[in-house]
Amino acid sequence: MVNGKCKTKFLTLTVYHLPLTTMKIYPITDVSLTKLSHAEQVERLIAGGAKIVQLREKNGAADAFFADAARALEIARKHAVKIIINDRVDIALALRADGVHLGQDDLPPAEARKILGERAIIGFSTHNVNQAVEAVKLPVDYIAIGPVFPTETKGNPDAVVGLDTIKIVRAKIGNFPLVAIGGINLQNFREVLSAGADSVAVIGNLLSEPDEISETFKKFLAAV
Numbered sequence: 001m002v003n004g005k006c007k008t009k010f011l012t013l014t015v016y017h018l019p020l021t022t023m024k025i026y027p028i029t030d031v032s033l034t035k036l037s038h039a040e041q042v043e044r045l046i047a048g049g050a051k052i053v054q055l056r057e058k059n060g061a062a063d064a065f066f067a068d069a070a071r072a073l074e075i076a077r078k079h080a081v082k083i084i085i086n087d088r089v090d091i092a093l094a095l096r097a098d099g100v101h102l103g104q105d106d107l108p109p110a111e112a113r114k115i116l117g118e119r120a121i122i123g124f125s126t127h128n129v130n131q132a133v134e135a136v137k138l139p140v141d142y143i144a145i146g147p148v149f150p151t152e153t154k155g156n157p158d159a160v161v162g163l164d165t166i167k168i169v170r171a172k173i174g175n176f177p178l179v180a181i182g183g184i185n186l187q188n189f190r191e192v193l194s195a196g197a198d199s200v201a202v203i204g205n206l207l208s209e210p211d212e213i214s215e216t217f218k219k220f221l222a223a224v
């Protein structure tokens with residue numbers, strides 16, 4: 001058992017951690033906001049320089065999301081861009097996507113890990129310091145914390161955590177990859193990174209002008 005335990009620890013420290021720290025801007029798609037398919041949003045984001053995109057679908061039917069995500073993945077593969085599927089472990093598995101992002105009420109990360117395997121990227125949302133501290137013990141590659149600022153994009157959001165929580169979480173989790181989310185924009189994202197986040201996940205401020213998605217993404221990258 002000791003060996004088994006060591007192996008798990010080793011995997012947690014080395015294999016599960018991805019270079020998300022090098023992807024400081026983590027875009028998430030939203031069809032209802034943009035009126036564009038996930039595939040079209042991915043195309044525009046990649047044209048702006050995105051290296052990882054999360055596909056988030058809260059309204060559509062599974063078959064339509066699957067078909068759209070398959071097209072998005074095809075585009076992403078041509079550019080060596082990673083695709084993470086929000087919530088749906090089944091769709092991530094069926095598509096052989098790069099990974100899945102799970103919320104507190106989704107399939108537990110350990111079960112998702114069993115299904116998707118060691119190479120999958122698994123992210124996990126947290127909304128306070130305690131959840132974050134517990135989450136880094138799980139077989140996940142990164143945790144997200146939010147909402148950092150008020151957000152209009154998420155229905156029924158948790159309480160705003162603010163920059164101080166990011167600082168506290170960073171102090172408690174060491175180098176564990178930390179994504180911040182919620183109300184982050186071109187003006188405030190650097191202070192979120194300075195507070196200790198490795199990466200910022202953004203929806204509204206990137207996508208609210210669908211014709212300018214590529215340009216807006218470029219502006220984020222230029223401002224990092």
Ligand code: 3NM
Pocket residue numbers: 125126127144145146147148150151152153154157158181182183184201202203204205
């Ligand atoms: N999750 P915007 S906040 C999807 O707190 C999501 O976990 C959140 O969108 C969390 O960049 C959020 O438009 C919405 O604020 C992020």
